[in-house]
Amino acid sequence: MNINELREHLCSQYPDLCPLFSVEFGDGVLVIDADRLHEAATDLRDLGFDRLGMVTAVDTRDEFELVYRLQSRQMHAGIFVKARVPRDEPTIASVTDLWPAANWQEREVFDMFGIVFTGHPDLRRILLTDDWVGYPLRKDYQDERIIRRPDYI
Amino acid sequence: MTEETIVNIGPSHPSTHGVCRIVVTLDGEVVVKAEPIIGHLHRGIEKMAENRTYLQVVPLTDRLDYVGSMYANWAYCRAVERLAGIRVPERAEYIRVIVCELQRIASHMMGIGSTGADTGAFTAFMYAFAQRDHVVELFEALCGSRLTYNYVRPGGVSMDLPDGWVEQVRSFVAQHPAAMMELDTLLFGNVIARARLKGVGVLPADTAVAWGTSGPTARGSGVNWDLRRDDPYSVYPRFDFEVPLGENGDCYDRARIRLWECVESCKIIDQALDQLEPGPVKAEGLPRLLAPRPGDAYDHIESARGSLGVYLVSDGSPRPYRMKVRSPAFCNLSVLPLLAEGHTLSDLVVIIGSLDPVFGEVDR
């Protein structure tokens, strides 16, 4: 299914998601309000996106942008779902109940960015040690153990 | 019901295939709960990438999946190419397919071999590793390194094939299927290995999909999903190959379809060598310093472990703003607690082996 068919399919089934759909570098993107994310994710799963490929976040310096990559085996299509959460209180609903695959991936995002997923069954650090201070992939992460690489370019 | 014991396995344990720690709750010898604790090899590659130019990130991707470095190179380069709008010459695409299929063989040899070692058939490991050593030598001739190749670059590959390489690959591919048949009888025909593998660690197909597993782990459960065929990239649509599927989703199926994938890889390499035409191996007019326009791009390929994706965000500067590696081994390993439940401790070892995790990629 190519991107236009996907858009039509999505618009016919869930008209309220339709205006949020855009195309970027050949991929369909849905930009959704953080508090509506779980609802939209449920719709998308019912539409046929049965695989959650990836959950990650980007620190845009003003906010955190959550990025979900969904995939559908029947439709042979992938889609991005993006939602923004404020930096000072980053909370978003967990999608672990829809796709168990989110379990570890959300833990990783929590570990690296400190974003709290409400409803997650077991939100702990996963890659770093439990007593780690700070969230390394935030752009303002400070650690005196990091040696900055001199600029050669 | 006896008293429960908690046993800690790892992080340095020969059966965890790397640096994974598993906290196992045992009832007698039966696993009640197995909790993997990962991150012992978390090297912060995603953070490091934010302070390197697009080209300088390529060597870092080598170190992700160190059993199959070419895949990470390729997935990363595809994301960069998508972001910067680079068109890759045809010959380079063919070369990429050839090296990645060879890499699949090398990687699967490690996977099958360690299954052998886990079930007590160490000889099979030796046989498999001999095949792997052939491939590694081919790669050394190609790019000068046995493990960390840094060969696939944005816009193509780093250099053309050396003289006589194609013939060497042909002779390797010619003998490989027979060696696989031998390994099949040696390992999967062995009554002990069958007893240790069959019916152990069954992963139902719907669980496999819901937990985001991919590659041989999912296909062993009969999930018919292979990006090479279902979301075709590069020149894969031009080749004729099969996707081996398992039926029961147990360790036996997971391990055994790796073997058939190697045979299919040989077919692909053969066809690719036939279709290989002379030409440039690098895109023309690439700037020294890539600075793609702002935006984000994702691309994925089918690696030996499953769908390996790279998500890149650019802010217009010559360095990636954010790089995320969607690693298949990470998702595959997350089903371990489900699989291990109810089996004995010795089966746990086999189950980890059948998932074939590489911790460079799990932990990044």
Add this chain to the structure above:
Amino acid sequence: MAFVDDLGAALDKTPGGGIILTSLDAVMDWSRGKSLWMMPMGTACCAMELIAASFSRFDFDRHGSIPRPDPRHCDVMVVAGTITRKMAPAVKRLYDQMPDPKWVIAMGNCAVSGGIFYYDTYSVIRGVDEFLPVDVYIAGCPPRPESLQDAILRLREQVSTDSIAPGKSRALKSELPSSGSPRKGERDAAGGDVG
């Protein structure tokens, strides 16, 4: 190994030929050097070369160096791969479990200095010599299996100069360098000159 080389001549000299006189050190060093069992502390990519080294192609066992996963059987720990902050306590603990005398080989740039992960990363320890006394360093990313064999042979040379007498031995290393040895400190203060 001087002991073995002179063995024939020594037997000739002694009456009856069945007895030889040598120093206890020479016998001990000879026997230790011939069977340096390895504790393969393979964590990352270098571990692949460590495996390759002990397999049929490179056949490490012929040097008497058999990889044993149990630290209590081993004489030499081969640290092959990146050591992260999460992993370091486990490595230290395994080292402590090895019986004296013990040696450490740092295999690969990561174990030597952090290698490619020297800059910009928050979780990698820059060289295993921050917390273990290293005897042989092998450069390379990854080093070839031959380099590891070379390292074992060099280690054997070093072992052959050891003494079992208390106070004289290099091998009985009960004291570890404090984390962040002076060499490291100087290097970092100079702005870091290795990558």
